Amino acid sequence: MSEVIIVSFIVLIFSIVIHEVSHGSMAYHLGDDTAKRQGRLSLNPLKHIDLMGTILLPLFLVMLNSPAVIGWAKPVPVNFNNLRDRKWGELKVAIAGPLSNLCVALVCALLIRFFTLGEGMTLILSVAVIYNILLALFNLIPVPPLDGSHILFTFLRNYEVKAFLTRFGFFILIFALFFTPFLKILLSATVFLGNFLTAGKLLI
Incomplete structure (x- = not known):
């Protein structure tokens, strides 16, 4: 297992934990x-591991020499009926995950862009930039069980479309990842x- 893959897996776990918390x-x-x-408001990765999304899917993508290794953690439980903001609460909770990843990516990108760092640290930060942007974009896809579906459902009033996406969203997602160029795009x-944020200084 190459150095980049090891760093990628560690960064992936760290990033999805931040996302869920x-x-x-x-x-x-x-x-x-x-x-x-x-x-579940803990940064301990063991509290957030999902067998499929945190272990099996990333390992499977590595074995397939996928251009990217993605995954997800066990969803944090939320009772939307308890939220004070009944109109926008679900959207706010959903978008908090991707926004946290974008914030991590931005901080890491600024460190790369404006500071002279060693090769090892630059590699770690470069991987963090890529994976946090990737997680943010991936989770904004409007298909269950991803965060984008909660954002979509805040505005979508068509029950039939909601029911269809809820029932088949996971299968649509898997098909798109493995049988279309979607992941490469x-x-x-x-x-x-990533290159835009770091002024082309990414090390991967």
Whole structure:
């Protein structure tokens, strides 16, 4: 297993944990303490591992020599009925995850862009930039179980479309990842944004 793959896997775990804790923290801020009561507002990766999304899918993508290794953590439990903001609460909780990843990517990109760092640190930060942008874009896809679906459902009033996406969204997602160029397109957009933020100083 190459150095980049090892760094990528560690960064991926770190990034998806931040992503999920951000969902729970926003829900807690809006009045729902479900995640807190279940111990999910923790940065301990063991509390967030999902067998499929955190272990099997990333390893499978590595074995396939995928251009990107993506995944997800066990979703943080949220009771939307407890949120004080009934109109926009679900959207705020959903968007908190991708926004946290974009914030991490931006901080890492600025460090690369404006500071002279060693090759090892630049590699780690470069991987963090790429994976956090990738996670943000990936999770904004408006298909369940991703965050984008909650954002879409905030505005979508068509029950039949909601029911269809809820029932078949996961299968649509898997098909798009493995049988279409979608992942390569997503990665190209990610690298473009990463190079833009770092002024072309990415090390990967």
